[in-house]
Amino acid sequence: MRKRFGLTKPDLVLIAILLIISGLGFVQFPGASLYSERVTVSVNGEFYAELPLGTDATLEIAGFNGTHNTLLIKNGRVGVIAADCPDKLCMEQHEPLIICLPNRVAIAVSND
Numbered sequence: 001m002r003k004r005f006g007l008t009k010p011d012l013v014l015i016a017i018l019l020i021i022s023g024l025g026f027v028q029f030p031g032a033s034l035y036s037e038r039v040t041v042s043v044n045g046e047f048y049a050e051l052p053l054g055t056d057a058t059l060e061i062a063g064f065n066g067t068h069n070t071l072l073i074k075n076g077r078v079g080v081i082a083a084d085c086p087d088k089l090c091m092e093q094h095e096p097l098i099i100c101l102p103n104r105v106a107i108a109v110s111n112d
């Protein structure tokens with residue numbers, strides 16, 4: 001049997017499946033590592049709070065210079081549900097990293 005350039009169709013299918021699984025594992029399903037993952041909040045470059053990703057919670061974050069963000073952790077997902085920054089860009093972001101530049105708030109999901 002002859003193969004051209006090494007990759008057969010089953011090879012490509014396998015690669016595609018692996019890419020999909022790894023992509024979903026990172027973006028959609030923290031899954032197996034859900035309970036070891038942590039949500040770390042920092043304000044103005046300094047540690048502010050740390051919460052487990054596996055426990056639903058809300059956190060009022062006192063941002064830089066009297067500003068506020070409200071963090072929501074639900075079903076292993078992270079989001080900002082309220083913010084008094086002018087651009088509200090943080091409210092459109094999700095894990096693994098949410099940054100609110102005006103309020104100097106950074107929310108990161110890490111597995112350490």
Ligand SMILES: [Zn+2]
Nearest residue numbers: 083085090100
């Ligand atoms: Zn913001």
